[in-house]
Amino acid sequence: MQRTVSLVLEKNKDLYALIILYNRIANVHIQYCLENQTLSKNDLHHLLYKEIRKKYPKFPSALIQCARDHAVEMLKGNKMNVQTKKRLDSSIRFDRRTMKVFLESGTLQLTTHVGRNKYPVKVPVHFQKYFSWEVKSLNLGINKKHCLVKVVVEGKVPEQSRCSEVLGIDLGLRNFAALSDGQIIPSKEINRVKRKYAHLRKELQSKGTRAAKQKLQALAGRERRFMSGWNHNLTKYLASLPYGAFAVEDLKGIRSGRKGKVFNRRRSNWAYAQFRSYLQYKAEEQGKFVLLIDPKYTSQQCKNCLYIAKENRKGKIFHCQKCNYISDADTNASKNISRRGSKIFFEQAVVNQPYISNYEALLRLEKIHISAA
Ligand SMILES: [Zn+2]
Known part of the structure; x- marks a missing residue:
């Protein structure tokens, strides 16, 4: 059984640069695959690896392989679509050679173009149960404010319940x-909250100012979180029956x-x-x-x-x-x-x-x- 642990890192210039480099390298692979109609990782390695090392000497070689595999998977997934291109700010992948995750102490160790560095990360309490699970892979992305980390962990499949009802x-x-x-x-409760938000939304929409637009966005987030919390509680209760x-x-x-x-x-x-x-x-x-x-x-x-x-x-x-x-x-x-x-x-x-x-x-x-x- 696999689960994803989502974490937030402080925004970091080096990591931002690393993401862009990785995606450039992935795009070199994508272009080559499309031009030569091949998905052979071996071919790619022989033809591109040295060239890429020369061009980006500080970029870790294990990450070049991650970028290559990432590129091949994308093309496999979309059947060699000629439009394929990886966005330069899209998320990148680390494997077990290029990262270490210490959930318990809240530390990530990542291999980057500026060395193997440690990054502190806050691990929410509800992820505690995954401390003993095996870390399989890590995805690193960015948004306007933060670096976003998704750690895939694997644990044992629980024993099948004996209930037959x-x-x-x-x-x-x-x-x-x-x-x-x-x-x-x-x-009733959901409808009450939905009505409340619908009312607030209508008022803000009629204003149309920039501040109102920002408030509208925050409102949408609050409504989403309410519904998500509701569903979490209800399904937790049901699953325990x-x-x-x-x-x-x-x-x-x-x-x-x-x-x-x-x-x-x-x-x-x-x-x-x-x-x-x-x-x-x-x-x-x-x-x-x-x-x-x-x-x-x-x-x-x-x-x-x-x-x-x-x-x-x-x-x-x-x-x-x-x-x-x-x-x-x-x-x-x-x-x-x-x-x-x-x-x-x-x-x-x-x-x-x-x-x-x-x-x-x-x-x-x-x-x-x-x-x-
Ligand atoms: Zn009947």
């Missing part, structure tokens, strides 16, 4: 989430426009995408799984008798036209999600990746009859 989670607008154990996570897997609707596979306005709004909402990715992250740390299930008819199907009809759902209320089962509409949907998730979970006794269900197979399994209406 699956919690269904229905994400929605009225309720942020409804859980198949009957719990409702209301979105005694379930072996969490089932959520897979909204990616659905073609747009198929489920109407509300559904599309849900799908495009980044807060839900963030929720899923945080949940995945936190579940994985506990040896649990996130299952993505087909969202078709989850809100129209009766969790009791599996009968599907549009008329079953009337706003907040679910009322089965066949067996008379009555429930909160979102809770009913979350129970369908849980049941579909359980099927996937048991079919795939050993799952190590989120699994996307096949709707046709599901129909066969449940012997569902869709109402003609």
Whole structure:
């Protein structure tokens, strides 16, 4: 299991110069690859290495190799796109020969064109758990104010959880989430904060001054951080519940426009995408799984008798036209999600990746009859 530790370094002239040099060297490689239609690291080394050493004698040779590999990967990733060019201020990569990271003492040791130097860095408390993990690679970037460091660390995959129950989670607008154990996570608080920011935004936009624009930006940052904090807390709570897997609707596979306005709004909402990715992250740390299930008819199907009809759902209320089962509409949907998730979970006794269900197979399994209406 790999995790990324993001750190901030004070801006440093030498590091800035190093980034530019590295990217120039990467671009020399990119140009050569494109002109000669080759991605052979060996060819590149033989033809360019000496020339580059001559031109940049102080640039560390191990970093030339990093830049070369970086260039080759970029071209592999975009299928030799002729427009490829690395931006001179884009982030650069160090490998184990060119860096050492001491998370516990907050020190980075980097090989640069001005020698092997140590840089102090502040490591936030929540990264403490990675102190014993193995450092795999390091990325160094810059923005207007700081140097940004991303350290990739690797630790053991946690033992698989022994729980076999699956919690269904229905994400929605009225309720942020409804859980198949009957719990409702209301979105009242989110809506209140969103309204507050929308109001402030409107006021600032009408002013249109430069100061107002700056404030608008800060506002956007605050709103983002609020949502991120909310998602962190909620997913942390969910992951700690005694379930072996969490089932959520897979909204990616659905073609747009198929489920109407509300559904599309849900799908495009980044807060839900963030929720899923945080949940995945936190579940994985506990040896649990996130299952993505087909969202078709989850809100129209009766969790009791599996009968599907549009008329079953009337706003907040679910009322089965066949067996008379009555429930909160979102809770009913979350129970369908849980049941579909359980099927996937048991079919795939050993799952190590989120699994996307096949709707046709599901129909066969449940012997569902869709109402003609
Ligand atoms: Zn029913």
